[in-house]
Amino acid sequence: MSRHGQRSSRLRHRPSRAVPSIIAGILLLAAGVGLVWLTITRLVNGTWPTLLQGPRDWLAALAWNDPVLRQIGVAAVVAGVVLLLCAIIPGGFNALTIDDSRSVEEAEAPPVQERETVMTRRAVARLAKARCLQIDGVGSAAATATTRRVHLSVETSLHEPGDLRTRIIEAVQTRLEETGLSPVPQVTATVRSRD
Amino acid sequence: MRQTAGTLNRIWLAVLGILFVAAGAALLLQSNGTLHALLNTARFWESVVTGDLHAFFAQPWVAAFLLLIGVILAVLGLLWIIAQIPRKNTAGAYRLHDDGSQGFTLCDPSVLAAAVESRINALPGVVSSAVLLRGTASAPDLSLRVTVNDRADVQDVIHRIQTSTLRELSYALEAPLQRSQLQIEISGRSQSTGTVVHSTGTVVY
Numbered sequence: 001m002s003r004h005g006q007r008s009s010r011l012r013h014r015p016s017r018a019v020p021s022i023i024a025g026i027l028l029l030a031a032g033v034g035l036v037w038l039t040i041t042r043l044v045n046g047t048w049p050t051l052l053q054g055p056r057d058w059l060a061a062l063a064w065n066d067p068v069l070r071q072i073g074v075a076a077v078v079a080g081v082v083l084l085l086c087a088i089i090p091g092g093f094n095a096l097t098i099d100d101s102r103s104v105e106e107a108e109a110p111p112v113q114e115r116e117t118v119m120t121r122r123a124v125a126r127l128a129k130a131r132c133l134q135i136d137g138v139g140s141a142a143a144t145a146t147t148r149r150v151h152l153s154v155e156t157s158l159h160e161p162g163d164l165r166t167r168i169i170e171a172v173q174t175r176l177e178e179t180g181l182s183p184v185p186q187v188t189a190t191v192r193s194r195d
Numbered sequence: 196m197r198q199t200a201g202t203l204n205r206i207w208l209a210v211l212g213i214l215f216v217a218a219g220a221a222l223l224l225q226s227n228g229t230l231h232a233l234l235n236t237a238r239f240w241e242s243v244v245t246g247d248l249h250a251f252f253a254q255p256w257v258a259a260f261l262l263l264i265g266v267i268l269a270v271l272g273l274l275w276i277i278a279q280i281p282r283k284n285t286a287g288a289y290r291l292h293d294d295g296s297q298g299f300t301l302c303d304p305s306v307l308a309a310a311v312e313s314r315i316n317a318l319p320g321v322v323s324s325a326v327l328l329r330g331t332a333s334a335p336d337l338s339l340r341v342t343v344n345d346r347a348d349v350q351d352v353i354h355r356i357q358t359s360t361l362r363e364l365s366y367a368l369e370a371p372l373q374r375s376q377l378q379i380e381i382s383g384r385s386q387s388t389g390t391v392v393h394s395t396g397t398v399v400y
């Protein structure tokens with residue numbers, strides 16, 4: 001269970017699958033603790049706990065073609081497929097790359113062999129929201145960002161929004177381009193008039 | 196900037212998934228008789244347990260073996276859960292000079308990190324920063340998380356960090372940086388150091 005050492009892993013990464021791993025870890029731990037408790041009880045008292053009597057009788061009378069075994073088999077296959085999907089489905093990146101080469105001339109390039117500059121998706125959403133709120137006519141705004149798309153939900157007090165949506169998209173797109181996001185995510189917006 | 200157990204999780208989830216699918220498929224094939232036809236296992240109408248379970252579990256080595264299995268499962272589960280805690284994995288003391296005849300020079304990376312943080316926090320538009328140093332004195336890894344104001348010029352902040360702060364750190368260590376990682380965060384808060392001028396007014400045409 002050792003992890004990578006004292007070198008940095010990449011800032012832009014996919015989800016670490018912590019939730020399914022914690023659930024699987026807790027189940028493993030529970031199974032291990034249960035087994036240890038049962039065997040220690042057996043070693044101390046000389047007899048197995050009475051709660052095993054029922055499962056033992058059930059197991060002794062069980063045939064291979066019992067429907068319960070088929071159900072257990074199906075459940076195991078389903079659980080295995082779910083675990084495999086958790087491991088295989090890559091998930092989205094947590095951050096967007098920023099092109100930092102255009103801000104640094106060749107002569108004044110920093111003495112760094114490998115550079116990585118990123119902005120988290122949450123930060124991109126905040127940046128887009130902040131730029132959106134600076135536009136005249138915008139009452140409130142909420143933004144969500146993925147690595148390819150930034151979506152803004154805007155409320156305006158204007159009865160006739162007119163070209164507000166276009167202005168928002170252009171302003172936010174320009175701000176993201178100036179920031180150096182590479183590639184620049186596509187900006188979409190929905191504008192709703194307050195009643 | 197903290198390191199998580201992404202690769203480890205994917206490997207163990209895949210291993211467990213394969214084991215579950217294989218066990219479930221074997222059970223299904225055995226219960227409908229296919230496995231008997233293929234591998235000559237027990238017939239599907241026979242009992243799962245053919246011997247005396249009571250006598251089998253009465254043997255002392257069975258309890259000891261199951262105890263060992265239980266301990267292994269519990270330790271693996273506990274280690275897997277502990278591995279989910281994000282870690283900084285900062286570098287140990289940088290050994291700037293390690294020639295015993297001329298004396299040792301050690302430098303705590305947290306001192307350098309604090310100096311870098313202080314320099315970055317003074318840059319225009321920067322709200323706060325966090326710095327981590329990994330690697331060694333001759334091949335340092337620098338990880339930065341810089342929170343800038345939502346009105347700041349991000350490219351300008353990056354330019355200043357790369358042309359001044361990183362260069363100064365490299366000069367101080369007398370070695371090029373092996374890797375530099377910069378994570379930009381955005382905040383609505385204003386800069387807490389330096390001089391920030393808020394301007395409001397009305398433009399009259």
